[in-house]
Amino acid sequence: MLLKVLVFLVLVSVVVNSQQPTFNDDVLGLIFFKAGLDDPNAKLQSWSEDDNDPCNWMGVKCDPTTYRVTELHLDGLSLSGHVGRGLLRLQFLQVLSLSNNNLTGPINSELSHIGSLKVIDLSGNSLSGLIPDDFFAQCGSLGSVSFARNNLTGQIPDSLSSCSTLVAVNFSSNQISGQLPSGIWFLRGLQSLDISGNLVEGDIPEGIGNLYDLRQIDFGNNRFSGRLPEDIGSCSQLKSLDFSENYLSGSLPDSMQRLGSCTSISLRGNSFRGQVPDWIGELTNLESLDLSANNFSGRVPFSLGNLQFLRKLDLSMNQFTGALPESMANCFNLLAMDVSQNLLTGNVPSWMFKLGVNSALISGNTLIGKMESPLLASRVSSYQSLQILDLSSNALSGEIPSNLGVLSSLILFNMSRNHLFGSIPSSIGELKTTEVIDLSDNWLNGSIPSEIGGAVSLKELSLQRNFLSGKVPTQIVNCSSLTTLILSQNNLSGSIPPAIANLSNLQYVDLSLNDLTGSLPKELANLSQLMSFNISHNHLRGELPLGGFFNTIPTSSVSGNPSLCGSVVNRSCPAVHPKPIVLNPNSSDSIGGSSPNHHRKKIVLSISALIAIGAAAFIVIGVVAVTVLNIHVRSSMSRAPATLTLSGGEDFSCSPANDPNYGKLVMFSGDADFDAGAHALLNKDCELGRGGFGVVYRTILRDGRSVAIKKLTVSSLIKSQEEFEREVKKLGKIRHHNLVALEGYYWTSSLQLLIFEFVSSGSLYKHLHDGPGRTCLSWRQRFNIILGTAKGLAYLHRMNVIHYNLKSTNILIDSSGEPKVGDFGLARLLPTLDRCILSSKIQSALGYMAPEFACKTVKITEKCDVYGFGVLVLEVITGKRPVEYMEDDVVVLSDMVRGALEDGRVEECIDGSLRSNFPAEEAIPVIKLGLICASQVPSNRPDMEEVVNILELIQCPSDGQEELE
Known part of the structure; x- marks a missing residue:
């Protein structure tokens, strides 16, 4: 018996040694794979071709018995290069995860031929090209594949439908187009399918009900049209459903009431219509429901009160009517509610305060009554969690509650555009955490309470268009984080407190249309972040501050103050001038004295005369020099x-x-x-x-x-x-x-x-403005010019090139109507990107220049181009120049359009030559996008890549079928 045991141990030893050869094929494959990579942080330093096996290498896992590689995890190591063929040698590989690197090139179709592979994760790279059509034809035991967040194009391959072992598929955030493969619903074992953030179009085919194990489906941000599949309710295991930001229409299929396991539904940004059915209350496991930006109408279902696990509800931008149901007081877990931009009526719901929600957005409705009643009726403890309260643009009346300070956690408080009257309560100073207070466009009177200085976290204060009087309180200096101070169109008097100059973060100040007096504090010139300072139409006097923002302050921001002086208002300030230089005609040439016998003509030369003579001589010399140089x-x-x-x-x-x-x-x-x-x-x-x-x-x-x-x-x-x-x-x-x-x-x-x-057809400026040669561009031509320009700028930014000089004269139109951006990157030819030099070189781009050019402490980035692009968008759509000088006024295009949008008159801004023949569903979103791009704050502007994506989403599905003339 002992002999048999010894023989067995020897055989085991031989077998083990035979499976751990000195020349391991996996070592060769991984070294070959590493050779095609750039490893800037030396993360793969442990990979050595002298090792017998790779089992101790970074990111490598082996079978402990065979020493063959089973898993390769190299996520987030900043690797670049290609996914090389060396991986094909890893014939026992089960998990390949290379996510969040900088890998480029196409996807190797042979990867799926590694029969043991169960998981492939190549997400978060820069892979490009098509997904190989045969990638899934021989998928072996492949269960999970993710190509998310790359640059893949083309269609989803038909071979996907034949890979029956798939459990999870993620192709999100690429540029995949075309339609869904007809056989995709044959993947009976599929549990997760994510193709969001692509360009996939067409109807969603019936048959999704075959996926009994489906738990998560995300088709958001594509171009799907038609209706939701009627059989979607058969996916009884579904937990999360997202069809947001598509072109879907019709009503919700009744089969959805069988989705009792669902915790999240998002149908945002489609064209669904009709009433939300009462069966929505049967989905009792719902935690998040987003039906925003559709055409739903009727009353908000009473059955919503059955959703006791609901944490987030978004019904905004629909046409809901009536009052919010009292049954919602049973939604005990509700944290965020957005019902803004509807046709809701009734009072501010008292249960909203009792539930202790974090965020309540009810703006843009027609709520009536007073806010004071529900606020006083609730327990103080229920206020502790409320962080965002927006009741703006309603018909609320009464006074602001005197116990406002109980909202101790409030970050944003917006009651603008209502019918509030009375004074601002002193308890406003108890809002220690509040960052934004907007009480504009009401009937408030009295003074701004000095207690406002207690709101120490305040960043934005907007009190414009009220009937406030008294002085600007000096205590506002305690709000050291303040960036925006808008007090215009009130009855404020007194002088501007010098202490405001200590608010070093100020960017936007508007004190216009008041009764302010006195002089401007000179220290205001030290506000290095300042981008706008409007004091027009007051009674200010004296000299404007010198330096910083005030060297380039627009004339419109100081107009209407007759006693202000300085170069900006083209009015000299009174000063003590030196006496003129007098040459005495009786003076002697000698040092001693005068000679009465010499009578000469008296010569009196003032300093200004001497300067004029010198300037004239300088000009003459310059003209001669230029002529010689030209010759x-x-x-x-x-x-x-x-x-x-x-x-x-x-x-x-x-x-x-x-x-x-x-x-x-x-x-x-x-x-x-x-x-x-x-x-x-x-x-x-x-x-x-x-x-x-x-x-x-x-x-x-x-x-x-x-x-x-x-x-x-x-x-x-x-x-x-x-x-x-x-x-x-x-x-x-x-x-x-x-x-x-x-x-x-x-x-x-x-x-x-x-x-x-x-480029043969000249500049965009010529087509928009150039007199008799002006071209009547159709809406479709204008949209294509905007989209093409955006694509050109996005490409420049990918190449790390800032244009610096975007304007309509630098957009050329070729013979086919395509825009071409010119004059890009020429600032790189200058020795340094000095703001003064840049400003002098591109001063012709008046109106396009981002405000940060005037602020030396703000970094010049690609967002400067985005600002210029936003102004250009408005120019193309309105047909007006960025800045137009009227007989007695200066009209800034972006300000004019923004004001029209706020007043609901934005369609009046569209170029009259279009004769109202334009799609409002495209034009208005493009105008809004232009205003966002032209935001005064750089961080609020999107990247150009995002702009291109938004424009492509705005583009109507019928684009190209019928040209709008």
Whole structure:
């Protein structure tokens, strides 16, 4: 017996050693895979080809018996490169997780051929291209696959329907388009399906009811149309359902009442209509219900009171009528409620305070009555959790409750646009955590209580358009976090407290249309974050502060104060001038005294006269110098470029080594010959336009091709030749169908030319504004111009290039109507991105410049381009210039449109040449997007990638079927 045991142990040892060879195939595969990666943080340093097995390597798990790799977890290691073929050697791999890295390239279709694979997670990378059609054809035992948050395109492959082992599929946040595969509901074992954030379109086919084990489905943010599948109620295990932000319509299918296990339903942003059925109250496990931004009507169902586990309810932006049902007092777990923008009536519900909700948004309805009653009727303990209370834009009356301070956790308090009267209670100072208070557009009177200084967390205070009187309390300086102070259109008097200058975070101040007197505190110039300061139409006097924001304050922000003085209002301040210099005609040439025998004509020269004489002399000298230089440049141009001919894409100087009259011409592609173009550079008949960086001419090359040549006028600021060429070559590599291509350049120490593709149909400015040549653009043409411009800017930002100079004259239209963004990145040619230099170079972009250009402490980022794009959007839609000078007023386009939107008149802003023939469901959201992009606060502006996505979502499904003329 002992002998048999010994033999058995020897055999086991042999078997184990035979499965742990000195040359492990998994080692070779992983080393091969690592060779195709960039590992900036040396996370894979432990991976050594000298090891017998990889079982102790970072991210690697092995079978303890066979020493073969079973799991590879390399998530969030900042790896870049491709998913290489080396992984195919890992024939026992079960889990492959490479999420949240920077991997690029296409998905390797052979990965799914590793028969042992159960989990593939490649989410959160930059993978591109199509999902291979045969990826799921031989999926073996694959149960979970995630390609979420990449750049994948094309359709969902039909082969997905044949992978019956799949339990979880996540293709969210890509650019996948087309329709759902017809056989997707054959995946009977599917428990989770997420394709949100794509461009998938068409109807949702029937058959989803076959997925009895489905627990989670997310089709949000796509382009699905039609109705919800009637058989969706057969998915009895469903926990979470999200079809938000699509084009779905019709009523809710009755089968949904069988979704008793569901905890979350989101149908936000569709076109569902009709009443919400009473059976909604049978879904007793619901914790979140979002039906916002649809066309639901009728009363809010009484049965909602049965949802005792409900934590979040969003019914906003519908057409619900009547009062909120009292039964909702039974929703004991309700934390957040949004019923804003409906047609609700009745009083402010008292149960809202008793439940202790965190957030209550009821704005934009027609609620009546007083807020004081429910607030006084509730227990103080129920107020402790209320953080957001928005009752704005209703018909509430009465006074603000005197016990307002019991709302001790309040962060946002908005009662604007109601019919409140009386004074602001002193208890407002007890709101220690409140960051936003908006009581604007009411009938409030009395003074602003000095106790306001107790609201120490306050960031935004809006009290405009009331009947407030008295002084601005100096105690407001205690609100050290204040960024926005809007007190306009009241009856405030007295002077502006100097203490306001200590509020170092102030960005927006509006004290206009009051009765303020006195002078402006000089210390206001030290407010480094300031972006807007409006004191117009008061009785202020004296000199405006010097420095900071006040050096560039708009005239409209100080108008209506006749006694203000300074360069901004074009009114000299009274000052003590020195006596004029008098030359005594009787004075002697000698040091001693005067000679009565010498009578000369008296000469009296004031300092201003001397300055005028000096200025005149300087101008004359300048004119002579410019004339001489121009003659020199014309003669050198006639010599140097006339012989420049170059083919190929390499750097090549055509000049003799020591001849300064020759320059360096480089074309990035094709051939160039300037023989015919030299004269055009100085011929005004060929001039296309002028900008902050130079003059543009059209030139025809010998091969008949037209190019646009920008003759740079910033030679004194240009970098050295080496730096200039390096930056220009970077710009030359940028290629996108919505960007004007840079074809080449020409360099001498005194002359620099940039050679661009010629765009035939001129600038967007010409099409919108240019007199008789103005083009009547259709709505569809305008939308395509906006979308194409957004795509071009988004591409620039992906290439880490800021435009700095976006305006309608820099948007060119080609022969097919496509926009092309020009003049991008030229600021990179300057030695430093100095704000003063930039402002002087792009001052022609009045109205497009982001406010942070005036604030030296705010970083200039891509959000500056987003601001300019927002103004451009409004310009395209309204047909008006960003700033228009009327006979006695200055109209800022963004302010005009924003005011019209607030007054419900936004459709009046749309260009009259469209003759009301435009889709309001597209035009109004685009206007709102433009206003958001033109936000004064950079962090409120979206990224251009987000703008493109939003525009594509706004675009109507019928786009392209019928052109709107």
